[in-house]
Amino acid sequence: MSKEDRRLLILEREMKARMYQKSVLLEILHLAHELYGYFDKDLLNYISERLNLPPSHVYGVASFYHLFRLKKPGEHVVSACMGTACYVSGVEEIISAIEREFNVKRGGSTADGKLSLFITRCIGACAMAPNVTIDNEVIGKANKEVVLKRIKDIIGG
Amino acid sequence: MKPEDILRIAREETEKQGFYKYRINICCSSGCLPFGALNLLKAFENAVKKFGVESECKVARAGCPGTCSVGPVVLLEPGGYIYQNVTPEKAREIVKSHIVAGIPVKEYLYANEAFFKKQLRLVLRNAGKINPMRIEDYIAAGGYQALIKCLTKMTPKEVIDEITASGLRGRGGAGFPTGQKWNFVAREKNTPKYVVANLDEGDPGVFANRTLAEADPHSIIEGMIISAYAVGAEQGYIYVRAEYPLAVNTLREALRQAKAMNLIGENILESGFNFNIELRLGAGAFIAGEETGILASIEGRRATPRPRPPYPATSGLWGKPTLINNVETLANVPPIILNGGDWFAKIGTPKCTGTKCFSLTGKVNNPGLIEVPMGITLREVIFEIGGGILRGRKFKAVLVGGPSGGCLPESMLGLPIDYESLTKAGAIMGSGGIVVIDDTACMVDTAWFFTDFCVDESCGKCVPCRVGLLKIRNILERIMKGEGKMDDIDLLEELGVYVRDASLCGLGQTAPNPTLTTLRYFRDEYVAHISEKRCPAGKCFKEQASLEVKE
Numbered sequence: 221m222s223k224e225d226r227r228l229l230i231l232e233r234e235m236k237a238r239m240y241q242k243s244v245l246l247e248i249l250h251l252a253h254e255l256y257g258y259f260d261k262d263l264l265n266y267i268s269e270r271l272n273l274p275p276s277h278v279y280g281v282a283s284f285y286h287l288f289r290l291k292k293p294g295e296h297v298v299s300a301c302m303g304t305a306c307y308v309s310g311v312e313e314i315i316s317a318i319e320r321e322f323n324v325k326r327g328g329s330t331a332d333g334k335l336s337l338f339i340t341r342c343i344g345a346c347a348m349a350p351n352v353t354i355d356n357e358v359i360g361k362a363n364k365e366v367v368l369k370r371i372k373d374i375i376g377g
Numbered sequence: 378m379k380p381e382d383i384l385r386i387a388r389e390e391t392e393k394q395g396f397y398k399y400r401i402n403i404c405c406s407s408g409c410l411p412f413g414a415l416n417l418l419k420a421f422e423n424a425v426k427k428f429g430v431e432s433e434c435k436v437a438r439a440g441c442p443g444t445c446s447v448g449p450v451v452l453l454e455p456g457g458y459i460y461q462n463v464t465p466e467k468a469r470e471i472v473k474s475h476i477v478a479g480i481p482v483k484e485y486l487y488a489n490e491a492f493f494k495k496q497l498r499l500v501l502r503n504a505g506k507i508n509p510m511r512i513e514d515y516i517a518a519g520g521y522q523a524l525i526k527c528l529t530k531m532t533p534k535e536v537i538d539e540i541t542a543s544g545l546r547g548r549g550g551a552g553f554p555t556g557q558k559w560n561f562v563a564r565e566k567n568t569p570k571y572v573v574a575n576l577d578e579g580d581p582g583v584f585a586n587r588t589l590a591e592a593d594p595h596s597i598i599e600g601m602i603i604s605a606y607a608v609g610a611e612q613g614y615i616y617v618r619a620e621y622p623l624a625v626n627t628l629r630e631a632l633r634q635a636k637a638m639n640l641i642g643e644n645i646l647e648s649g650f651n652f653n654i655e656l657r658l659g660a661g662a663f664i665a666g667e668e669t670g671i672l673a674s675i676e677g678r679r680a681t682p683r684p685r686p687p688y689p690a691t692s693g694l695w696g697k698p699t700l701i702n703n704v705e706t707l708a709n710v711p712p713i714i715l716n717g718g719d720w721f722a723k724i725g726t727p728k729c730t731g732t733k734c735f736s737l738t739g740k741v742n743n744p745g746l747i748e749v750p751m752g753i754t755l756r757e758v759i760f761e762i763g764g765g766i767l768r769g770r771k772f773k774a775v776l777v778g779g780p781s782g783g784c785l786p787e788s789m790l791g792l793p794i795d796y797e798s799l800t801k802a803g804a805i806m807g808s809g810g811i812v813v814i815d816d817t818a819c820m821v822d823t824a825w826f827f828t829d830f831c832v833d834e835s836c837g838k839c840v841p842c843r844v845g846l847l848k849i850r851n852i853l854e855r856i857m858k859g860e861g862k863m864d865d866i867d868l869l870e871e872l873g874v875y876v877r878d879a880s881l882c883g884l885g886q887t888a889p890n891p892t893l894t895t896l897r898y899f900r901d902e903y904v905a906h907i908s909e910k911r912c913p914a915g916k917c918f919k920e921q922a923s924l925e926v927k928e
Contacts, residue, residue, distance in 0.1 A: 245678075286660070
């Protein structure tokens with residue numbers, strides 16, 4: 221069985237366990253996002269069909285919440301925290317530096333799909349501001365030299 | 378399980394912990410975790426074994442003691458020694474010197490006594506001291522005894538009366554009297570009723586609720602069970618941000634353990650009272666913290682608020698009476714039940730009783746999580762607890778209450794922290810964010826940042842918030858680019874008041890605050906931008922290029 225099918229199976233099992241209730245849409249979206257990393261049209265349509273909800277409703281909810289991605293992210297993901305503490309500690313400078321260095325815009329990916337740059341609103345590590353997360357590694361009290369070097373190490377290697 | 382069984386567990390656990398002369402608590406909260414806390418836990422366990430002091434020294438994972446800027450931190454009891462920036466090497470040294478030889482390693486200690494001196498820890502009573510993953514730790518610290526007292530000795534009405542007597546007010550921001558809210562739900566005849574614990578801490582720069590959930594999840598759960606008993610609800614939801622994975626896992630584990638001990642579920646402690654709690658994950662929407670927004674989100678819809686009345690107390694989840702409390706409010710409940718409402722009412726000020734947790738961040742020397750009695754002044758918080766401004770720079774403003782709070786200048790530092798004083802000054806208590814800004818920050822840019830956040834987070838349902846905020850942001854951008862006109866100042870003020878007065882929910886009603894307060898207290902900076910094309914902080918015009926990228 222392909223990996224794809226297994227993921228659908230897990231999703232289906234969860235929906236069944238929750239008796240296909242319409243009110244569990246958000247929980248199902250969470251699970252689907254965890255499994256796939258983002259939502260494409262087919263996935264959203266599938267969920268809408270199974271939960272018997274209009275596609276517009278499912279898309280509306282999926283696009284409303286910031287956590288969900290509607291585009292496939294790059295191989296590596298850099299998330300810069302734009303919380304208040306990080307902003308006043310100069311995260312903007314780091315973000316601009318990443319944009320220039322890797323030719324990527326915030327919210328987008330590089331042309332080769334290797335790197336995505338996202339902005340998150342507060343990861344809650346404010347006392348260590350500014351924070352930049354590279355894949356799953358948090359760099360606290362970050363500055364642009366350290367961050368640029370770390371990104372180069374990761375996408376280079 | 379019967380109440381006596383819980384009391385027996387408390388006795389046994391206390392006895393067990395008494396065997397150890399020392400206890401090393403390693404902070405494994407989100408603040409310390411990314412910086413190697415789990416390795417540290419292993420390092421301490423190994424060191425204790427290596428030096429053969431396993432039988433007298435307990436090594437445990439714990440929540441956050443509050444000193445988040447110097448992580449990873451370790452709290453060593455007895456004596457409350459806090460070690461900062463601990464590494465595995467330092468861990469061995471600490472065990473060798475402090476535990477084996479009895480001499481604290483002075484140079485690794487957190488030396489800012491002032492950080493704790495003015496704090497009063499009620500909500501955070503166990504934070505950093507107990508293992509959040511073990512319900513026995515919480516029970517040994519006196520946990521669930523308030524619940525036992527309610528179930529065995531108090532009627533629901535007596536519980537509500539005690540909360541009313543305490544003067545406790547909602548810690549989510551608005552400050553509505555908690556006892557009164559409980560009463561509204563309790564007197565509803567419509568059933569079933571629901572209770573919701575709000576842990577959708579969406580404010581950037583605020584991490585008090587998260588830390589509480591990670592450090593002492595049972596204090597929230599116990600408060601919630603008591604609230605359900607008081608209002609007659611059988612089902613509860615804890616709504617947590619999905620961006621807080623550790624808080625989610627800690628709560629999930631805590632709920633599992635509470636269920637195993639029959640503290641939630643059917644016939645709780647053989648009292649005949651049934652109550653279940655489910656977790657619901659948010660997905661990154663600031664507006665989901667609004668009380669009708671949170672209800673929509675739990676029902677699996679977009680978190681758009683709706684007009685009130687009807688209030689959730691009458692028509693909440695699926696149209697049924699629903700009690701919504703912030704988790705910090707709930708964590709206050711057990712000590713109030715145990716010590717009495719009168720005891721609580723003596724803390725803080727007469728109109729604002731108790732304490733408040735604040736995330737103190739920005740340009741201060743000692744950022745972190747603090748809990749202070751209501752009525753303390755901003756000056757005490759920033760200059761005594763916070764240790765003053767980073768790198769000896771000059772204080773410029775303090776933003777109180779998150780992105781829709783207000784920016785207050787130096788002249789307002791004597792302001793006591795309570796709901797009314799803050800609102801009068803143009804700020805709000807909000808969820809308890811204090812961000813300190815020094816003289817390198819431009820106030821127009823600061824106003825832009827918060828407005829931009831609110832534009833992003835506006836749900837788009839009502840026009841004043843959706844369109845008005847966008848216009849405010851555009852005007853601020855114009856001013857920052859040097860294209861502002863003098864009329865813009867009046868226009869901003871006018872628009873701000875419209876958005877504040879005409880918006881549907883709390884987000885729109887408070888979103889103009891940063892703009893309005895910076896106009897009120899830092900008008901000269903706006904004037905300098907417009908008439909002299911000059912940014913007093915030297916920030917705006919040189920960054921024009923990067924602003925264009927933003928658009």
